[in-house]
Structure formats: C-alpha cells, structure tokens
Amino acid sequence: MSCLKSSELRALRELTTRELEEKLVATKEELFNLKFQLVTGHLEDHARVGRLRRSIAAIHTILAERRLAV
Numbered sequence: 001m002s003c004l005k006s007s008e009l010r011a012l013r014e015l016t017t018r019e020l021e022e023k024l025v026a027t028k029e030e031l032f033n034l035k036f037q038l039v040t041g042h043l044e045d046h047a048r049v050g051r052l053r054r055s056i057a058a059i060h061t062i063l064a065e066r067r068l069a070v
Contacts, residue, residue, distance in 0.1 A: 004058055012062055024059045027052055 004012075015023065031052045037043040 004054060009058060012058060017063065017066055020059055020063055024056065024063075027056050027059065031056065 034049050
C-alpha cells in the first residue's frame with residue numbers, strides 16, 4: 001500500500017535531482033519543526049508527522065533509483 005497518492009509520486013519523479021534534494025532539505029526542516037511542536041504540545045495535526053516521514057522516504061527512494069540507474 002502506497003502512502004502517497006500516485007499523482008504525488010509522479011510529481012516527485014518529474015522533479016530534477018537538484019529539485020528533489022532541495023525538497024528533501026525543506027521537508028526535513030518542516031519535520032524538525034513539527035517534532036518541536038509535538039514536544040511543546042502545540043502540534044494540532046499529529047498525522048502530518050507520519051506523512052512527512054513517508055514523503056522523505058519516497059524522496060530518498062527516488063534519489064536511490066536514479067543513482068542506481070546511472
């Protein structure tokens with residue numbers, strides 16, 4: 001079962017490697033901020049943490065696929 005919609009995965013695959021790396025950094029920063037909110041008790045959407053973790057995993061997978069394809 002895929003946690004991201006196929007359209008979201010397709011959109012990620014259409015990005016360049018550089019754009020994917022930038023998106024990875026931004027997503028990791030957002031996850032850090034959400035974890036901080038979680039610890040301080042200010043986080044309202046707890047499911048967002050899991051979605052971001054899955055997005056990070058998907059980006060890592062796409063980058064790995066590209067490295068192996070070369």
